[in-house]
Amino acid sequence: MAPLELHEKVLVSPDFLQTTHGEIACTECHGGNDVAADMNQAHSGIRADPTFPDATATCGQCHEEEARLAKTSLHYTLATYKPMVHQRADQAANQIKMLNQGMDNHCYGCHASCGECHVSRPNSAKGGFISGHNFNKTPDQTNQCTACHGSRVGNEFTGTTGSGDAHYTKHDMDCMACHSTRDLHGDGKSDHRDRYDVEGLSSCQDCHELDDKIEQHAIHGEKLSCYVCHAQPYANCYGCHVGLDDKGLAFYKNPDEEELFRIGRNPAPSPKRPEEWILVRRVPSVQTSFEFYGKDLLSNFDQLNNWKYASPHNIQRKTTQNRECNNCHGNEELFLTEDKVKPEMRKANKGVIVSKGMIPEKQEDAEPKKKTKKKSSYF
Amino acid sequence: MHSRTKISLLLVAVLLLAATSALASQCVNCHTDVEKLKAIAKTIIKPVGSAETAGKG
Structure with missing residues (x-):
């Protein structure tokens, strides 16, 4: 722009x-x-x-x-910002005050x-x-x-x-x-608890029927969120810190960013989101995100999971994971297993972490897609 | 109220309204004039963000 x-x-x-x-x-x-x-x-x-x-x-x-x-x-x-961040905060009044100042400077301008x-x-x-x-x-x-x-x-x-x-x-x-x-x-x-709580929020089903004529839809039904099959790897930022520079101007530093694809368990199935398997994205904030404004402001950071429900806006009909059954089944790399979560955050993310025993098994009898032979050129 | 007084008051109100409308268009006269705005912009220090910002927002 x-x-x-x-x-x-x-x-x-x-x-x-x-x-x-x-x-x-x-x-x-x-x-x-x-x-x-x-x-x-x-x-x-x-x-x-x-x-x-x-x-x-x-x-x-x-x-x-x-x-x-x-x-x-x-x-x-x-x-939804303050309630969410406050759940991770030290509840002492002076700590909350400093945290709110930080949020006013950096979050609420948006x-x-x-x-x-x-x-x-x-x-x-x-x-x-x-x-x-x-x-x-x-x-x-x-x-x-x-x-x-x-x-x-x-x-x-x-x-x-x-x-x-x-x-x-x-x-x-x-x-x-x-x-x-x-x-x-x-x-x-x-x-609202979060942005997905808005009543009547638009969804894939507004235009796309979950058509059983498509084999994978018939097999997986509502077990998977649409994103699990149709999204591609997406940005996961980490380590965001905010502060004021020596001129008093607000800044943020978001040093780590990875393109990841992580399937997690739905920690709170509901009529709106009944799926068992969802995509999760890591939130950028960490326990020290607001340390410019005070020490230990987010001392209860691990009260909430930091891998959250995600709806990546990079949908394709054909993706790596839906190309073949075993690109997903038995593929530990795609799932948010415990080893992919920092030790201090494993308890908080318990609801979304996938234990290795939960990963859908490799399909032994799944037929690999036939590779079409490239037409040879006459020239 | 005497009818002459009423007419006088009405005339004053109309004149005031006309005057106000004419003056209000000063906002428009400036804000639709590219050259005038460019000249003013030259005198204003462009606000800048912090040089310390890094990464995706």
Whole structure:
């Protein structure tokens, strides 16, 4: 994504002024002082993004339902971050306070307001209008979705790393082809445990029937999540640390990254996710991730597993693991066995670790796929 | 209220509204003018991120 020049970020297109939104006086949403000749005075009290932290007074004047949903949308609130991180934390009040400061500096800048999905690049991606202040009903994949979801999801989806996702590479589908408005605006609830908890979240089955005419579907049924057969190796980062440099600017360092493929056990089967086998991805954070802000802030790091349910966005119909039965069956390398988990985290990951006895057995009578003979050239 | 007073008040309100609208368009006059914005941008120090950031975010 090419950077925007400073002037481009605030350049309003004349055609925007002909739109419904463009007919509203600027100050009605943005505030500021529209009678001042001096720029600094004109910008006094201005709200660059008047849709955050509350869109009720702006978007909500016409889009009441959307503004209401925004208050509990995970894109807007990132509400699952703190509960999750706090479970790993030292519970002393002063420790939590320091941890929260760290999270405010590094984690909570990545929210997406109405404006950051429909008008401009997200602030965490340095902001700026993407089409002259025009309001786009559908967010832009490059300038908005993958501006934040770029380093893993975006790269895997587009094929910047790996072979890409067939939905994009072969069928020209972007993020919004699968991710409904409901996925982004939310379900109005505020008790989500994680991002997969949103009611009515889009899924493969919205378009793809688990067709028994396909032999592997008939055999495996709902035992496997779709990703186990159809995803490719995906980025697993590790060792993230955050802090402020000597100029007071926030930084993160994510030193380790590996392309891995790990099948784990589903630790909490549910009606939404009934599969026995899932893919798991290692979370980047470690016990010392916030040590810049205080010692032992995450002293209970091992309270939660750090190999989590994963939905890699690099789907292909044919993959290495589904090419032949025994590319998966009996192949210990693909499974999250205990030796692949750090000793101090084995207890926490007990629910997802696959013991060697659990690995589906090699299929002795599985016929290897016949290798087709290459046609020889006449020349 | 006397009808003449009412008319005067209405006229004042209309004039105020017209004046406000004309002044509000100053936002638009600046923000639709590429050259003006470029000139202002030259005077602004570009914000930079920390040089210590490394790896995937």
